[in-house]
Amino acid sequence: MGFVKEFKEFAMRGNVIDLAVxxxxxxxxxxxxxxLVDDIITPAILTPALTAANLDNLADLxxxxxAIAYGNFLSQVIxxxxxAIALFLIIKGVNSLKKKEEAAPTAPPAPSKExxxxxxxxxxLKAKP
Structure with missing residues (x-):
């Protein structure tokens, strides 16, 4: 039973759930x-290059x-x-939110009774003559 309990604790950690999501x-x-790449970018941007090369499909490059087909490779690089750019922008936004939270000043603690x-x-004592 120790293994099942240990696995349950592992699987229910917040990090594992976050990773799965x-x-x-x-x-x-x-x-x-x-x-986006196959249906919008390739036809809009690369169609002139494909037409100049007398090709209909990026995979034909x-x-x-x-037998080296570099068209699919170009598609995967794009x-x-x-x-990568989308993740960079997301992480940059999250980091800026964290910095704003950290920058918020905290109120100094109230003095103790002592x-x-x-x-x-x-x-x-100061008031005494």
Missing amino acids: GVIIGGAFGKIVSS KIPGT SFLIV EVLLAEIRDL
């Missing part, structure tokens, strides 16, 4: 970026005389760059 959202975000009494005694 991050992986799921990351997978969905990856599909969105792939669609190959080094002449070889996808990676978009994901300090208040000592201050009163000091003031009384």
Whole structure:
């Protein structure tokens, strides 16, 4: 039973749950970026280059005389760059929010009873002639 209890404690930690959510959202975000590259960026930006090379598809880009197809590689590089930039902007935003929270000044702690009494005694001693 120790193993099951230990595994349950591990699986229910906040970090594991956060990681699972991050992986799921990351997978969905990856599909969105792939669609952006394949359906919007490639046709809009790379179509003139493909037309000049007499190609219809980015996957058809190959080094002449070889089986090296670099079109899909270019597509994946573009996808990676978009994901990296998006994550950078998200992390930058989160860090700026954390800095604002840290920059908020905290109120100094209230003096203890002893300090208040000592201050009163000091003031009384100063008031004596």
